[in-house]
Amino acid sequence: MTTNNPGALLVIGSGLKLYREYIVRTVSARAREAGLKLVLVNNLKPTWQNAYFDDITVVNVFDHALLAETARELATRYTVTGVLCWDEPLVMPAAELAAEFGVPGLSIPGVHGCRDKHSCRTRLTAAGLPQPGFELVPDLAGAREAAARIGYPVIVKPRALGASMGVSLAADEQALESAYRVAHEASLVGDEPYRGGALIEGFADGPEISIDGAVYKGEYLPMFVARKSTGMPPFFEETGHVVDAADPLLRDEELLGVLTRAHQVLRIENGITHTEVRLTARGPVIIEVNGRLGGDLIPFLGKTATGIDPGGVLFDVATGQRPDVSHTRAGTAGIRFGYPAHDCVLHSVTVPEETPGLVLASPMAEPGTTLRLPPGGYIARHSLVVCEGPDPDTVARRLAHAASLVKVEAEEVEPPPAGTTLEMPAGLLDVDE
Structure with missing residues (x-):
């Protein structure tokens, strides 16, 4: 059935101006070039967003049922040709909407592997990829038993939060009680299905990096590596990142093989992912795969250092095109x-x-x-x-x-x-x- 509705890209959440305007600017320009409307569903009253979007609806996007209802109503006025999202709490409903509208997206299994850290660990372990020991526990008694089985030190974290919120290192049983309480209480501000309890993991020791990559029809295309700095132990506050276009890890066959295999196992189909990895003595160990662009302005660093425009890459995969992730610059940028x-x-x-x-x-x-x-x-x-x-x-x-x-x-x-x-x-x- 054909309609006279204009084609549109549906964006779920704009993000903050400081962190995401450079992405929105490119997506808006590409949409106009392609003759598509750019339609936003957002939680906040628009200000800077008005310069880039053709239609903005303000609703409580964290009410996923309301978000889906709003998106379906918009789909009666527009022909949705793609769904974009770069906001961690919203990647799940965005992927579900992409599947419902029949446009490129992470896939339902893919977004569950990204959003649910326990599901990610379970699936990667079953596939034979290097992973720390882990257990999802409902209470402190379970945490003690799990940590004893896994062996100290352990990482204690919420099941599905970003930005290292609620994540800490417990060196021994005495530190475990506080670490469990912190993770459990932090989880209560997240998505309802993932509230309560904590994930107990063995500590993968080694430098931590992140890799932003595009996924096109299941093909993993790495874009750039960020070297991470953290502080405030036993917590893991991210204090800075550096992206070097000449980073040798972009040519490391073992790392690239692990990344490619992980994305296949999680059945991620189309999108951009931000994967966090520890470089341990036994090789690269994936900490988590996030179904979105990196935060902390990492994609901006990548653009500055390599010339890859993450907004353009995101537009391509959202509209079913294989993106070009070739470097056009050879510099370094840090935050x-x-x-x-x-x-x-x-x-x-x-x-x-x-x-x-x-x-x-x-x-x-x-x-x-x-x-x-x-x-x-x-x-x-x-x-x-x-x-x-x-x-x-x-x-x-x-x-x-x-x-x-x-x-x-x-x-x-x-x-x-x-x-x-x-x-x-x-x-x-x-x-x-």
Whole structure:
């Protein structure tokens, strides 16, 4: 049956301006070139989004039934030719809608493997890929038994949250009780099917990296590698990333083989994935596969360093085209996030305007925001700086210098009492005044 409805790309959640506008800008331009409308379903009243989208509907996108109902109504007015999503809590309903509308998507098995860390571990282990021991437990007693079987140290994490929220290392049984409580309580702010309990895993020791790659009809196409920096042990707050177009890991046959096999096992069909890997003594071990672009501006670093435009790649796979992931630049780019030394109420943040290699510097929280460090809060960032250069050492020096120029005024506050309900990270700037 044919209709006169205009063709459209349906976008589920725009994300924050600071983190995702560069993606939206490219997708919008490509949609216009292709004669497609760009239609957004978003949780917030639009501001900056108005410049890029032809139609915006504001609903509670975290009510997945309401989101699906809204998308179906839009599909009566448009011919949906693709569904795009880069927001972690929304990748599941976005994949379900893509399947329902018969357009390219992660696939239902694929999105479950990405969103549910326990499902991912189970399937990769069954396929013989290197994985730590793991058990999903409903309570502290189960956590103790699982950790004893797996062997300390163990990682304790929620089943389905992003940004390392609720994830910590328990070196022994004494540390396990606190780690379990943190993971369990953090899970309560996530999707309802994955609330409660915790995932106990053996600790895969070694440097941590992430790889953003495209998947086209099941074919895995790596784009760029980010080397990750973390802090605040026993937690894993991500404090920075560096992408080098010449990273030798992009030519590492063992790593690429593990990535390709993992995507086949999880039955991911079309999209962009962000895979986190530990480089251990026994080889690369996948920590998780996320069914979306990387966060923390990693795709922006990739674009700056390699010339690959992630927005263009996303448009291609969403519309059934094999993307070109060839590098057109040979540089390095990195990001460093500014964190307070303690929980605080932020009064002001001033970032540098000029310094060698500076690409971007921005506050990440407004005056009056309370920033809480783990376990009382996560992603308590007051600023970011992005620098580029010819190699990782140069970029590291430039990042350190740029970060030293950030000026912060804040008032220390006491951490919240143990057991306080975790609030989602506050202070990530958007322009939704």
